[in-house]
Amino acid sequence: xxxxxxxxxxxxxxxxxxxxxxxxxxxxxxxxxxxxxxxxxxxxxxxxxxxxxxxxxxxxxxxxxxxxxxxxxxxxxxxxxxxxxxxxxxxxxxxxxxxxxxxxxxxxxxxxxxxxxxxxxxxxxxxxxxxxxxxxxxxxxxxxxxxxxxxxxxxxxx
Numbered sequence: 001x002x003x004x005x006x007x008x009x010x011x012x013x014x015x016x017x018x019x020x021x022x023x024x025x026x027x028x029x030x031x032x033x034x035x036x037x038x039x040x041x042x043x044x045x046x047x048x049x050x051x052x053x054x055x056x057x058x059x060x061x062x063x064x065x066x067x068x069x070x071x072x073x074x075x076x077x078x079x080x081x082x083x084x085x086x087x088x089x090x091x092x093x094x095x096x097x098x099x100x101x102x103x104x105x106x107x108x109x110x111x112x113x114x115x116x117x118x119x120x121x122x123x124x125x126x127x128x129x130x131x132x133x134x135x136x137x138x139x140x141x142x143x144x145x146x147x148x149x150x151x152x153x154x155x156x157x158x
Contacts, residue, residue, distance in 0.1 A: 028052065031082075047076035051083050063090050081111040088120055097127045137142075 032052040054069030074083045076139045088103030101124040107117035 016120050028055070031055075043076050047073040047080065050076070051080070051086065058086065058090055058093070063094050065092050069154075079110055081107045081114045081117055083129070084110060085114060085117040085120060088117070088124065092103055092120070092124060092127070097131055099126060102125045 032048055050069045050073035054066045054073060056062075057069060058066035069088065070083060070087045074080070074087060077083060084103050084107035085149060087105060088100045089104055091097070091100035100122070102122035104117055104124050108121050109116055112118070
């Protein structure tokens with residue numbers, strides 16, 4: 001008799017895991033099940049599986065793999081706020097703040113009650129604003145430095 005992967009996670013391997021790790025695995029399994037139940041059909045189940053795998057890759061520190069999996073899930077189920085939120089997390093983690101902002105905005109547009117997406121959107125807006133301000137300061141400093149260098153080159157020694 002073959003047991004499901006989820007049951008194997010908790011029955012066969014659960015005894016050697018810490019309580020925190022078991023709870024994390026349980027919550028990941030619950031999210032997968034809820035997403036699969038909330039989405040109807042085979043396409044939705046594939047999207048849920050890709051979402052779970054992408055989330056696992058993100059948690060394991062593999063943003064490139066996570067992005068590929070999550071974007072595939074997003075193409076299958078473009079209306080899922082959780083998928084868009086996780087895509088935003090990958091972009092934020094990799095320093096692509098404008099793309100993160102867009103993904104978080106899509107997630108909030110799909111479901112404004114997704115509090116994680118709302119919080120991430122606020123944080124992404126702040127990151128983008130800081131990056132723009134830093135860029136403006138750098139540009140301004142470079143312009144002033146060029147002027148000082150030009151002026152110092154035009155001054156002749158007596």
